[in-house]
Amino acid sequence: MAKLNKKYLKPFKNIYFVTLLLFIIWMLFWDSNSWLIHHELNKEMDDLKDQKEYYNKEIQETNKAIKELSNEEGVEKLAREEYYMKKENEDIFIVEYEDSLKSKEHE
Numbered sequence: 001m002a003k004l005n006k007k008y009l010k011p012f013k014n015i016y017f018v019t020l021l022l023f024i025i026w027m028l029f030w031d032s033n034s035w036l037i038h039h040e041l042n043k044e045m046d047d048l049k050d051q052k053e054y055y056n057k058e059i060q061e062t063n064k065a066i067k068e069l070s071n072e073e074g075v076e077k078l079a080r081e082e083y084y085m086k087k088e089n090e091d092i093f094i095v096e097y098e099d100s101l102k103s104k105e106h107e
Contacts, residue, residue, distance in 0.1 A: 080092075
């Protein structure tokens with residue numbers, strides 16, 4: 001057992017090995033530019049990139065809606081479909097199916 005311990009402890013007698021080991025541990029965990037901090041920052045950057053993609057898609061959809069609403073037909077279509085508005089001498093019948101009601105509840 002004593003020989004086995006000496007075999008594993010032999011590298012720790014070398015001052016260069018111990019110094020290198022301490023340097024590596026310091027750089028990985030305690031330094032201001034440590035691996036842990038870089039890992040957290042990279043994760044935050046990935047989250048921000050995902051948010052950027054989401055907002056770019058939202059901007060594109062909004063621009064598309066603005067183009068549709070820029071003419072009279074688009075405004076009329078939106079008013080009829082979303083707000084159930086009608087012209088003066090017109091009757092509107094709203095037909096909803098059971099499956100469409102379930103999907104609206106889940107949204």
